[in-house]
Amino acid sequence: MSTTSKVADTNGGTAARSGKPSKVGAAANWADERLGLAGLAKKNLRKVFPDHWSFMLGEIALWSFVVLLVTGVFLTFWFNPSMTEIEYQGSYAPLRGSYISEAFNSSLHISFDVRGGLLLRQMHHWAAHLFIGSMLIHMMRVFLTGAYRKPREINWVIGVLLLTLGTLEGFTGYSLPDDLLSGTGVRAADGFVKSIPVIGTYGSFLLFGDEFPGHSIIPRLYIIHVLLIPGLILGLIAAHMLLLVYHKHTQWPGPGRTEQNVVGFPMLPVYAAKAGGFFFIVFGATALMGGLMTINPIWMYGPYDPTKVTAGSQPDWYMGWPDGLLRIIPGWTEVSFWGVTLALPVFLTVILMPTLIITFLILYPFIDNWISGDKREHHLLQRPRDTPARTGLMAALVTFYVLALFAGGNDIIAIRLDLSINQITYFLRAAIFLGPILAFWITKRWCISLQRHAKEQALHGYETGIIERSPDGAYSERHLPLPDAKQALIVGRERDQLLELEPAVDKNGVERPHNRKERLRLALNRFWFADNLQPPTAAEIEAAHHHHDGHDGHELEAGAHDDDRDALVKGH
Amino acid sequence: MSDQSNLPASGDGAGHSRVPEPLEDQDVAPGLPAHVWRPTDVDPKAEKRAERQVAALFIFSMVCAVLFVVAYFSFEIGREIDTFLGFGASNLFLGLTLGLGMLAIGVGVIQWARKLMSDVEIAELRHPAASSEEDRETTLKALTAGLDESGIGRRPLIRNTLLGALAFAGVPLVVALRDLGPRNMSASRLEKTFWMEGMYIVRDVLGTRINRADLEIGDLLNGEPEGLVPNSEGHLPAPIGPNGQELRPALDHEQLLIEKVKSAVIVLRMSPGDIVRNPDRENWDVDGIVCYSKICTHVGCPIALNEQQTHHLLCPCHQSTFDLADSGKVVFGPAGHSLPQMHLAADDEGYLYAMGDFDEPVGPSYWERG
Numbered sequence: 008m009s010t011t012s013k014v015a016d017t018n019g020g021t022a023a024r025s026g027k028p029s030k031v032g033a034a035a036n037w038a039d040e041r042l043g044l045a046g047l048a049k050k051n052l053r054k055v056f057p058d059h060w061s062f063m064l065g066e067i068a069l070w071s072f073v074v075l076l077v078t079g080v081f082l083t084f085w086f087n088p089s090m091t092e093i094e095y096q097g098s099y100a101p102l103r104g105s106y107i108s109e110a111f112n113s114s115l116h117i118s119f120d121v122r123g124g125l126l127l128r129q130m131h132h133w134a135a136h137l138f139i140g141s142m143l144i145h146m147m148r149v150f151l152t153g154a155y156r157k158p159r160e161i162n163w164v165i166g167v168l169l170l171t172l173g174t175l176e177g178f179t180g181y182s183l184p185d186d187l188l189s190g191t192g193v194r195a196a197d198g199f200v201k202s203i204p205v206i207g208t209y210g211s212f213l214l215f216g217d218e219f220p221g222h223s224i225i226p227r228l229y230i231i232h233v234l235l236i237p238g239l240i241l242g243l244i245a246a247h248m249l250l251l252v253y254h255k256h257t258q259w260p261g262p263g264r265t266e267q268n269v270v271g272f273p274m275l276p277v278y279a280a281k282a283g284g285f286f287f288i289v290f291g292a293t294a295l296m297g298g299l300m301t302i303n304p305i306w307m308y309g310p311y312d313p314t315k316v317t318a319g320s321q322p323d324w325y326m327g328w329p330d331g332l333l334r335i336i337p338g339w340t341e342v343s344f345w346g347v348t349l350a351l352p353v354f355l356t357v358i359l360m361p362t363l364i365i366t367f368l369i370l371y372p373f374i375d376n377w378i379s380g381d382k383r384e385h386h387l388l389q390r391p392r393d394t395p396a397r398t399g400l401m402a403a404l405v406t407f408y409v410l411a412l413f414a415g416g417n418d419i420i421a422i423r424l425d426l427s428i429n430q431i432t433y434f435l436r437a438a439i440f441l442g443p444i445l446a447f448w449i450t451k452r453w454c455i456s457l458q459r460h461a462k463e464q465a466l467h468g469y470e471t472g473i474i475e476r477s478p479d480g481a482y483s484e485r486h487l488p489l490p491d492a493k494q495a496l497i498v499g500r501e502r503d504q505l506l507e508l509e510p511a512v513d514k515n516g517v518e519r520p521h522n523r524k525e526r527l528r529l530a531l532n533r534f535w536f537a538d539n540l541q542p543p544t545a546a547e548i549e550a551a552h553h554h555h556d557g558h559d560g561h562e563l564e565a566g567a568h569d570d571d572r573d574a575l576v577k578g579h
Numbered sequence: 580m581s582d583q584s585n586l587p588a589s590g591d592g593a594g595h596s597r598v599p600e601p602l603e604d605q606d607v608a609p610g611l612p613a614h615v616w617r618p619t620d621v622d623p624k625a626e627k628r629a630e631r632q633v634a635a636l637f638i639f640s641m642v643c644a645v646l647f648v649v650a651y652f653s654f655e656i657g658r659e660i661d662t663f664l665g666f667g668a669s670n671l672f673l674g675l676t677l678g679l680g681m682l683a684i685g686v687g688v689i690q691w692a693r694k695l696m697s698d699v700e701i702a703e704l705r706h707p708a709a710s711s712e713e714d715r716e717t718t719l720k721a722l723t724a725g726l727d728e729s730g731i732g733r734r735p736l737i738r739n740t741l742l743g744a745l746a747f748a749g750v751p752l753v754v755a756l757r758d759l760g761p762r763n764m765s766a767s768r769l770e771k772t773f774w775m776e777g778m779y780i781v782r783d784v785l786g787t788r789i790n791r792a793d794l795e796i797g798d799l800l801n802g803e804p805e806g807l808v809p810n811s812e813g814h815l816p817a818p819i820g821p822n823g824q825e826l827r828p829a830l831d832h833e834q835l836l837i838e839k840v841k842s843a844v845i846v847l848r849m850s851p852g853d854i855v856r857n858p859d860r861e862n863w864d865v866d867g868i869v870c871y872s873k874i875c876t877h878v879g880c881p882i883a884l885n886e887q888q889t890h891h892l893l894c895p896c897h898q899s900t901f902d903l904a905d906s907g908k909v910v911f912g913p914a915g916h917s918l919p920q921m922h923l924a925a926d927d928e929g930y931l932y933a934m935g936d937f938d939e940p941v942g943p944s945y946w947e948r949g
Contacts, residue, residue: 298674
């Protein structure tokens with residue numbers, strides 16, 4: 008029986024007959040005679056995409072960017088990025104008569120006097136949260152499963168750049184309405200720029216066109232927000248997608264899935280339908296959020312006034328972690344010498360740390376590769392437990408991120424939980440260093456325990472919960488082999504290979520200088536891989552089976568129990 | 580897959596380490612599992628039902644689109660806004676109809692894919708990312724031929740001058756960015772504010788002068804220099820000194836925000852005994868009335884939260900805390916230096932005025948601050 012013969016009639020159960028050309032065929036023919044696309048299309052129309060829920064995270068990012076483009080274009084029709092002050096005469100009564108900037112005025116106009124304007128504004132802002140959040144989680148997925156390894160390092164780098172640009176795009180975007188909250192953010196940004204040694208003051212003058220706030224920052228942020236960064240993001244997304252298609256998607260190990268193949272659904276029709284349909288789901292979800300959940304109610308904050316501020320001023324969450332570091336660093340780190348000032352409390356936390364972390368993320372695939380010494384291509388994903396040190400590293404990074412984010416909301420935490428803001432700050436000053444170390448260590452050991460458990464199951468089967476008594480009265484629990492897919496996940500992974508130091512003397516008897524870099528590499532390699540458990544070899548599995556054949560209990564027995572086994576396998 | 584790049588490297592050109600060959604006895608993954616038919620593949624009823632579900636979702640989407648248009652034209656926004664359950668009716672129904680309409684398309688298409696399209700997984704072979712050896716050689720030959728014919732290797736003079744020209748070509752583009760900033764980008768501009776000797780402090784909204792008698796112990800006022808608060812006609816007045824002289828001409832409205840940011844002050848009265856007497860600032864207060872810059876020395880937020888009992892002033896942005904009884908010293912948080920204090924005086928009638936500009940720059944730290 009052919010595999011497609013049972014597909015529903017509506018989908019066409021028989022092969023298309025030649026002879027009578029269809030309309031689709033005629034259109035394709037017309038296009039190909041002018042564009043010659045058939046050569047390209049034949050390879051890609053039925054391109055295989057493997058399926059897993061975690062592969063959807065990047066899709067959320069992609070589609071929320073499309074939502075951002077669509078809603079953003081609408082907003083540009085009404086928004087006026089000018090800092091000229093005018094008297095507000097719109098619908099929002101509490102502000103009528105006050106002098107506000109054109110930017111704030113047009114934002115209020117969109118919110119109150121354009122039908123659907125508030126919806127578009129809120130959708131745009133929610134989609135921005137979704138865009139950055141899904142990129143972040145997508146990146147964690149790629150990191151934790153080793154999908155950044157050769158040949159995908161460049162795509163990882165593009166991804167990190169996209170996340171960085173997305174964050175900047177978010178900041179420039181929420182600064183545009185020129186409300187009190189965003190203006191406070193821009194004011195802080197002026198302080199950030201001024202903290203840069205040597206060039207900071209010039210940077211501030213160049214950015215603002217004058218002393219803060221000047222008259223240029225909103226129009227400049229606007230053109231950066233609607234042209235410069237979106238252009239870069241679009242180009243990088245295109246490159247990201249092209250490389251994805253060229254490399255073909257990674258897949259999880261499983262029955263029939265190897266490093267040499269890719270198993271999944273063809274692009275046309277299944278993947279195209281699922282991915283295309285998913286766009287509408289993201290769009291729809293964003294629209295529901297925009298309709299039901301208020302976000303950034305600028306009319307409640309009021310227009311920006313550099314002499315006013317509200318308590319509980321928080322940036323959008325993705326800017327929260329540098330802001331948190333900024334809050335907990337002690338002020339004595341600022342130093343003055345030789346007539347100059349090093350504003351380290353600001354520079355270290357909001358300029359240097361983000362730069363260092365982005366640089367580290369960009370370099371990570373290459374560092375990882377240097378430590379492992381692995382030059383092969385990898386298309387099968389790794390389970391997080393199978394790379395305990397790397398998973399521990401991500402746990403450390405997440406812990407750092409979350410603690411810093413908490414620090415960014417220390418005032419809110421203090422009020423809500425009735426705690427002392429000073430004590431929260433003192434606690435976080437220590438926790439920001441100790442927390443990640445602890446998280447690394449716990450996660451690494453946890454992963455190794457999971458590996459041990461998985462290996463146990465692969466060799467001796469899983470516990471069925473059925474207790475058997477042997478004729479001589481001994482009790483034992485029956486074990487059954489894991490389902491194929493699960494077994495393949497455990498035994499199908501690659502073994503870790505420890506680097507070995509070349510002999511100190513080469514074959515000609517000449518002493519080989521072992522330099523420091525090489526020793527560091529070996530030490531890291533040991534630290535990274537030496538504690539890991541290796542998957543059972545075929546011989547070990549064979550031996551385990553023989554072992555059980557000779558004994559009772561542990562695993563099922565042949566013969567009389569066969570029916571039980573079938574029942575259990577089905578039930579599982 | 581015989582490409583070298585897919586085999587473990589046996590040696591590392593740069594380092595002295597080597598990766599051992601992989602073990603041969605690793606378990607080989609079994610083949611693809613058997614395909615399991617779905618109810619919609621084998622039961623015509625289930626198939627028809629799925630087909631109807633998908634079509635129903637698409638019809639529902641069309642209905643939503645029509646309802647969106649209805650909602651757009653029927654609900655009032657602006658001054659006489661229609662509400663529904665406390666929500667703005669227009670925004671609520673536009674969001675619901677747009678969202679549900681889009682979701683219905685998405686759910687319908689995915690339902691179609693899951694229930695009715697073939698769900699047989701297929702396999703495709705991968706190829707190494709690298710091009711074939713043959714392609715590489717051909718490309719390398721073409722590249723070499725091209726470079727040879729250009730003569731770039733044989734003519735270092737041309738090559739080097741071209742590189743120089745390209746490097747210089749970037750200079751105009753960078754230099755042209757210079758005027759993003761003002762003509763005068765001297766850091767010394769940040770050292771001066773609008774304040775000068777004899778300038779009265781006025782309330783930041785009303786623009787009225789502050790009399791020492793107006794302030795009880797514990798009171799706090801937000802102030803600006805006279806000349807930065809528009810009068811009732813909306814004009815900026817020229818500041819007048821204690822002797823009736825015009826201190827400086829009225830400010831151009833254009834510059835108002837820039838000057839306001841730097842000049843904002845807070846005026847606070849405490850019991851004179853609470854003030855820690857700093858020898859340099861012996862008589863900077865007037866009967867316990869002190870005046871400080873309102874701009875945080877951390878990153879420039881206006882400081883707003885006063886703790887009356889301790890005379891501590893907390894910045895709501897990053898929680899830098901300053902002691903106003905002790906020369907504005909930092910007592911907590913990330914700020915690197917004290918809040919600048921203003922030398923206060925009062926005229927014969929008791930109105931407060933400045934004895935001069937701040938003696939240090941206000942606002943966030945910068946390199947040239949010293």
